[in-house]
Amino acid sequence: MSERDQAPDDTFPKLFQFNARTRGGRVAMRHKDFGIWQSWSWAQAYEIVRALAQGLAGLGAVSGDRIAIIGSNRPYLYWTIAAAQCLGAVPVPIYADAVADEMAFVLEHAEIRFAVVEDQEQVDKIIQVASRLPALKAILYDEKRGLRDYDHAKLHALAGIIAKGREALGRTEAASQLDAAIARGKGSDIAVILYTSGTTGRPKGVMLTYDNLLASARIGIAFDGLTDKDEIIAYLPMAWVGDHVFSYGQAILAGYCVSCPEKPETIVQDRREIGPTYVFAPPRVFENLLTLTMVRMEDAGPVKRWMFGHFLKVARQWGDKILSGETVPLWARLHYALGNLLVYAPLRNRYGLSKVKVGYTAGEAIGAEIFSFYRSIGVNLKQLYGQTEASVYVTLQPDGEIKPDTVGKPAPSVDIRLGPSGEVEFRSPGVFLGYYKDPERTAEVKTKDGYVRTGDVGFFDAQGHLKIIDRAKDVGRLNHGGLFPPKYIENKLKFYPNIKEAVAFGDRHDSVACFINIDPVAVGNWAERNDVTHASYQELAADPRVYDMIASHVEEVNRALALEPQMQGAQIARFLILPKELDADDGELTRTQKVRRSFITERYAALVKALYDGSLKAHLNVEVTFEDGRKGRIAGDIVIRDVATESVTGLEKAA
Amino acid sequence: MTRAVSREVMLNVENVSLAFGGVKAVTDISFDIRNGEIRAIIGPNGAGKTSMLNVINGFYHPQKGTITFKGRVRRRMRPSEAARSGIARTFQNVALFRGMSTLDNIMSGRSLKMHANFLWQLVYLGPARREEIAHRKKVEEIIDFLEIQHIRRIPVGKLPYGLQKRVELGRALAMEPELLLLDEPMAGMNLEEKEDMSRFILDVNSEFGTTIALIEHDMGVVMDLSDRVVVLDYGRKIADGTPTEVKSNQGVIDAYLGVAHEESERWTS
Numbered sequence: 001m002s003e004r005d006q007a008p009d010d011t012f013p014k015l016f017q018f019n020a021r022t023r024g025g026r027v028a029m030r031h032k033d034f035g036i037w038q039s040w041s042w043a044q045a046y047e048i049v050r051a052l053a054q055g056l057a058g059l060g061a062v063s064g065d066r067i068a069i070i071g072s073n074r075p076y077l078y079w080t081i082a083a084a085q086c087l088g089a090v091p092v093p094i095y096a097d098a099v100a101d102e103m104a105f106v107l108e109h110a111e112i113r114f115a116v117v118e119d120q121e122q123v124d125k126i127i128q129v130a131s132r133l134p135a136l137k138a139i140l141y142d143e144k145r146g147l148r149d150y151d152h153a154k155l156h157a158l159a160g161i162i163a164k165g166r167e168a169l170g171r172t173e174a175a176s177q178l179d180a181a182i183a184r185g186k187g188s189d190i191a192v193i194l195y196t197s198g199t200t201g202r203p204k205g206v207m208l209t210y211d212n213l214l215a216s217a218r219i220g221i222a223f224d225g226l227t228d229k230d231e232i233i234a235y236l237p238m239a240w241v242g243d244h245v246f247s248y249g250q251a252i253l254a255g256y257c258v259s260c261p262e263k264p265e266t267i268v269q270d271r272r273e274i275g276p277t278y279v280f281a282p283p284r285v286f287e288n289l290l291t292l293t294m295v296r297m298e299d300a301g302p303v304k305r306w307m308f309g310h311f312l313k314v315a316r317q318w319g320d321k322i323l324s325g326e327t328v329p330l331w332a333r334l335h336y337a338l339g340n341l342l343v344y345a346p347l348r349n350r351y352g353l354s355k356v357k358v359g360y361t362a363g364e365a366i367g368a369e370i371f372s373f374y375r376s377i378g379v380n381l382k383q384l385y386g387q388t389e390a391s392v393y394v395t396l397q398p399d400g401e402i403k404p405d406t407v408g409k410p411a412p413s414v415d416i417r418l419g420p421s422g423e424v425e426f427r428s429p430g431v432f433l434g435y436y437k438d439p440e441r442t443a444e445v446k447t448k449d450g451y452v453r454t455g456d457v458g459f460f461d462a463q464g465h466l467k468i469i470d471r472a473k474d475v476g477r478l479n480h481g482g483l484f485p486p487k488y489i490e491n492k493l494k495f496y497p498n499i500k501e502a503v504a505f506g507d508r509h510d511s512v513a514c515f516i517n518i519d520p521v522a523v524g525n526w527a528e529r530n531d532v533t534h535a536s537y538q539e540l541a542a543d544p545r546v547y548d549m550i551a552s553h554v555e556e557v558n559r560a561l562a563l564e565p566q567m568q569g570a571q572i573a574r575f576l577i578l579p580k581e582l583d584a585d586d587g588e589l590t591r592t593q594k595v596r597r598s599f600i601t602e603r604y605a606a607l608v609k610a611l612y613d614g615s616l617k618a619h620l621n622v623e624v625t626f627e628d629g630r631k632g633r634i635a636g637d638i639v640i641r642d643v644a645t646e647s648v649t650g651l652e653k654a655a
Numbered sequence: 656m657t658r659a660v661s662r663e664v665m666l667n668v669e670n671v672s673l674a675f676g677g678v679k680a681v682t683d684i685s686f687d688i689r690n691g692e693i694r695a696i697i698g699p700n701g702a703g704k705t706s707m708l709n710v711i712n713g714f715y716h717p718q719k720g721t722i723t724f725k726g727r728v729r730r731r732m733r734p735s736e737a738a739r740s741g742i743a744r745t746f747q748n749v750a751l752f753r754g755m756s757t758l759d760n761i762m763s764g765r766s767l768k769m770h771a772n773f774l775w776q777l778v779y780l781g782p783a784r785r786e787e788i789a790h791r792k793k794v795e796e797i798i799d800f801l802e803i804q805h806i807r808r809i810p811v812g813k814l815p816y817g818l819q820k821r822v823e824l825g826r827a828l829a830m831e832p833e834l835l836l837l838d839e840p841m842a843g844m845n846l847e848e849k850e851d852m853s854r855f856i857l858d859v860n861s862e863f864g865t866t867i868a869l870i871e872h873d874m875g876v877v878m879d880l881s882d883r884v885v886v887l888d889y890g891r892k893i894a895d896g897t898p899t900e901v902k903s904n905q906g907v908i909d910a911y912l913g914v915a916h917e918e919s920e921r922w923t924s
Contacts, residue, residue: 033799034792034796034798034799035791035795035798035804035807036795145862146858146861146862148861149861263802263804265804265805266804269808626846626847
């Protein structure tokens with residue numbers, strides 16, 4: 001890199017151009033296709049971005065247009081973001097698994113002019129709602145399969161548009177016009193609109209400027225020392241701010257390589273092949289990996305099982321200390337090194353985490369057990385707390401100060417204060433411009449002095465680490481006056497591998513009661529080993545032995561709650577196991593797999609009532625949506641189980 | 656849909672009769688399969704559907720009648736000849752190499768197209784290597800087409816049934832057949848798997864232009880997929896036509912709902 005090549009610092013297209021010039025030969029992107037990792041250098045990628053930008057301009061795209069991007073993580077879709085930005089248009093990535101109706105709201109609200117999508121599935125969804133989209137000029141698709149017989153009046157192959165753009169750029173005036181458009185971009189322009197899926201109400205379009213995103217990207221890069229030698233794998237939804245910052249913003253700013261998996265189902269294998277150095281995943285991903293390992297170990301031979309158990313104990317005792325650089329006796333280091341050779345390194349390799357420098361988990365609270373497990377086998381897993389409205393970073397865990405139950409300290413240049421009711425509020429250079437076409441809701445969230453209200457209740461512990469308890473609007477009161485933070489209780493339950501999801505009730509009730517969703521993999525495996533025969537999820541969920549097992553978990557949670565002064569009253573008195581998995585297709589979860597509490601309360605009102613009127617059984621009859629969109633019904637009697645709660649006085653006596 | 660179904664006949668079956676000793680499997684059956692169409696063969700259990708497929712791909716030799724494929728009349732043809740001339744098939748009960756991976760199973764479908772001799776293949780140099788790469792590329796295209804990337808390296812014996820069926824279809828496609836015979840491609844599948852398989856069959860037909868003859872029990876599937884249907888019962892053809900025509904045919908309704916004396920015959924025979 002020569003000295004005259006000062007990196008531009010205001011827009012992604014300019015940075016892209018800079019990368020093409022200064023590290024043109026380095027790999028910018030990979031995508032596994034036909035079983036082989038195909039790769040593109042920064043120079044090649046930039047050439048495609050320009051051709052696509054010109055191609056879009058040829059279709060009539062102009063500065064200020066909103067361009068929807070819908071599909072799984074693919075190089076061409078990331079390049080579409082850059083191409084749109086070259087023209088001064090605003091990319092709007094949309095969750096690809098949204099059903100047509102959900103998608104229509106965003107497409108309509110953002111007045112999308114162009115949609116660039118992955119395949120026929122997405123094309124179909126848009127065509128289905130096209131009548132509601134008067135602004136839509138064209139749909140571009142990456143994968144041609146199945147689209148041959150479609151009406152191509154408004155439909156174009158992405159490859160064809162790129163070829164046209166490339167041809168047009170052969171003329172100097174087109175090329176210089178494009179250069180001028182790129183040069184016109186400035187830091188205060190809107191770089192992207194990200195629609196938050198939202199646990200309540202309509203999605204909100206969060207407008208983020210280049211300044212926001214670049215400031216935020218710099219925080220992360222500086223904090224963990226990321227360089228152009230880092231490697232990441234992009235597999236989380238492109239519409240999610242985390243992916244936008246990690247796989248797009250930071251990748252361009254630091255110049256590192258982003259790899260796209262072959263298929264969502266092949267991610268574990270693909271991750272293993274790439275060996276990313278920087279990893280980001282919601283707790284669910286780590287939970288699933290661990291559950292799979294545990295299930296497989298149950299089936300392993302006695303020698304392996306003994307080895308696994310033994311060295312995991314060693315890891316639990318010393319692993320985190322070694323990782324955090326604490327003083328550890330030599331014999332323990334040697335013992336751990338042996339374990340590393342036999343168990344930890346192979347495990348990390350299995351997970352594709354061999355080369356990880358730093359891994360983050362966010363989005364939801366992670367179980368202390370799960371979190372500690374990964375740290376103990378030598379994966380530098382940390383937590384962060386972030387929001388779309390902050391361009392991700394609010395708090396981060398610094399190396400050496402990792403605690404499983406907090407989300408860390410305020411990120412550099414982020415200022416945090418607690419509102420009157422304990423609500424977390426922050427101010428940072430990443431703070432969003434506002435919600436698109438929604439000044440009212442912007443005003444609700446942004447305070448006059450520039451802070452953003454997160455809607456989360458939390459507090460700082462003695463070391464200055466932030467601890468999040470729950471959503472402010474969710475924290476309720478029990479009739480006897482005790483605090484009822486549903487998510488706090490649910491997370492305690494969900495840390496058991498057998499419990500996939502839990503929904504707790506208690507606000508304005510005498511006691512806490514909850515719905516449980518069993519994990520089909522973990523409980524299924526348990527059932528197989530214990531000869532619990534079942535023909536369906538519904539049958540398994542109703543088995544009395546499964547109830548016994550879940551009841552023992554609930555009792556353990558009660559014991560843990562009884563130890564915390566504010567939570568003693570929030571012990572779980574009754575529970576039931578739902579006969580179906582909570583599903584985003586039924587509106588029970590958000591697209592990011594968070595529970596939609598009010599919807600569930602309404603949908604299962606009969607069950608909630610039964611939890612509190614003392615009955616031992618409740619009848620359920622609800623409609624369910626299958627993956628292909630068809631509807632069916634689930635009906636049956638659900639058993640309700642009472643659980644023992646710890647009396648506080650009893651505990652005191654015991655102590 | 657603007658699928659190209661021509662009037663041109665690809666395969667013509669004329670007055671075919673097949674018997675095993677005294678048991679008549681099929682009796683005097685005639686029908687044709689046109690270029691580019693999806694042709695269904697349906698009928699109650701034991702109607703002679705699978706026998707008919709076995710006659711077409713040369714596994715059984717009919718005592719009477721002729722089979723004309725692409726203008727050439729065949730009376731006695733070995734299955735390998737049928738395969739070489741462009742007929743591929745899948746089986747009612749999955750017939751894969753259970754210990755081999757998905758990739759290797761589909762690759763085995765390319766064996767007829769491999770030309771390098773054994774010695775070249777042994778040293779894996781020169782033409783053998785180039786050939787292997789070319790075949791692998793074709794196989795990867797099929798894997799991509801059938802969306803089975805995630806099971807590429809898994810031994811098929813470990814796969815759920817629905818996926819095994821898909822792998823078997825993949826192996827048949829690896830032969831790049833002109834005529835694909837599918838023996839109950841949806842048997843034992845749940846609704847979602849059936850819908851997936853239906854989509855793949857339609858896609859094979861429209862993307863590759865492959866002519867398809869399929870045996871299927873699920874009437875919904877047959878009516879949705881096929882251009883024309885031939886109905887067999889007790890080894891005889893009782894109807895032939897478009898799905899709508901066949902559905903309203905009294906003989907077909909009787910055969911499916913059962914007629915009293917026939918039912919008793921079946922039990923005693």
